[in-house]
Amino acid sequence: MKxxxxxxxxxxxxxWAGSAAAVPIFNTSNYFPGTTNLYGVYEDSGTLMFxxxxxxxxxxxxxxxxxxxxxxxxxxxxxxxxxITSSVLFQSPDGGLSGTWETIPPVDAISFYxxxxxxxxxxxxxxxxxxxxxxxxFEIWMSGLQGTGGRGGLEISHLTVYNPTSVPVPxxxxxxxxxxxxxGLAGYSRRKFKxx
Numbered sequence: 001m002k003x004x005x006x007x008x009x010x011x012x013x014x015x016w017a018g019s020a021a022a023v024p025i026f027n028t029s030n031y032f033p034g035t036t037n038l039y040g041v042y043e044d045s046g047t048l049m050f051x052x053x054x055x056x057x058x059x060x061x062x063x064x065x066x067x068x069x070x071x072x073x074x075x076x077x078x079x080x081x082x083x084i085t086s087s088v089l090f091q092s093p094d095g096g097l098s099g100t101w102e103t104i105p106p107v108d109a110i111s112f113y114x115x116x117x118x119x120x121x122x123x124x125x126x127x128x129x130x131x132x133x134x135x136x137x138f139e140i141w142m143s144g145l146q147g148t149g150g151r152g153g154l155e156i157s158h159l160t161v162y163n164p165t166s167v168p169v170p171x172x173x174x175x176x177x178x179x180x181x182x183x184g185l186a187g188y189s190r191r192k193f194k195x196x
Contacts, residue, residue: 024100024134039141040098045133046113046124049073051143056114056121056160057084066162070112070123082112082162090135096155098136103161112162117154120145135159 023045030039050073056066063082071080087107092099096117103110109129114121117137126133137154140146146154 023132027098027136027138030136030138039138040136041094042098042100042134042136044115044122044124044136044139045130046126046135048139049112049123049125051120051122051139051145053120053145056116056123057158066114066123074125081165083165085110085161085163088159088161090159092156096137098134098138099156100132100134101159101161102132107161107163110161110163114160114162115140116157116160117141118146121160129163 025043025045027038027040027043030043031037032039050069052069056062063084067080067082070076070082071078085107087104088101088110089104090099090101101110101113109126109131111126111129112123113126113133113135114123115135115137117140120140120143122137122139122143124135135156137156141154
């Protein structure tokens with residue numbers, strides 16, 4: 001019985017640690033070139049996939065275009081689809097150069113986000129999906145696609161959050177954890193049945 005309780009406690013810790021939300025990442029490395037001034041308060045917590053000139057929003061064909069870019073970068077089948085969610089809060093403490101994002105129920109995590117500033121948008125992947133994180137327009141600035149608006153054309157226009165609409169395939173680690181739990185329960189039940 002003691003081993004079973006230990007196994008359950010260990011499993012709960014593993015599950016909690018695997019689904020813990022990412023925290024925003026403070027910027028300690030991205031500086032305005034030739035200065036010691038940090039570009040913004042935060043860095044992107046996602047992995048940059050691509051920077052594309054233009055806007056990521058607009059017509060349904062624009063969403064299909066973004067889907068196609070993600071498909072090609074990740075080597076996904078053409079049946080891959082994305083849905084835009086509005087269930088996210090984003091803030092900026094530095095006038096629109098960087099900030100944080102956080103999901104709002106019923107959305108519990110996001111897989112992709114796009115930062116639009118200047119004349120481009122930057123697409124980021126969040127893997128595994130997370131409930132909180134941070135964003136920056138630094139990559140757009142470094143690409144040279146800044147516009148003519150506020151903050152030197154680098155003030156954020158909008159943050160768009162995406163999730164895949166297809167059913168995700170479980171990760172091998174998740175299946176391994178589930179299998180170990182089922183084997184443990186079967187062993188415990190068998191042992192309990194033999195002692196009675």
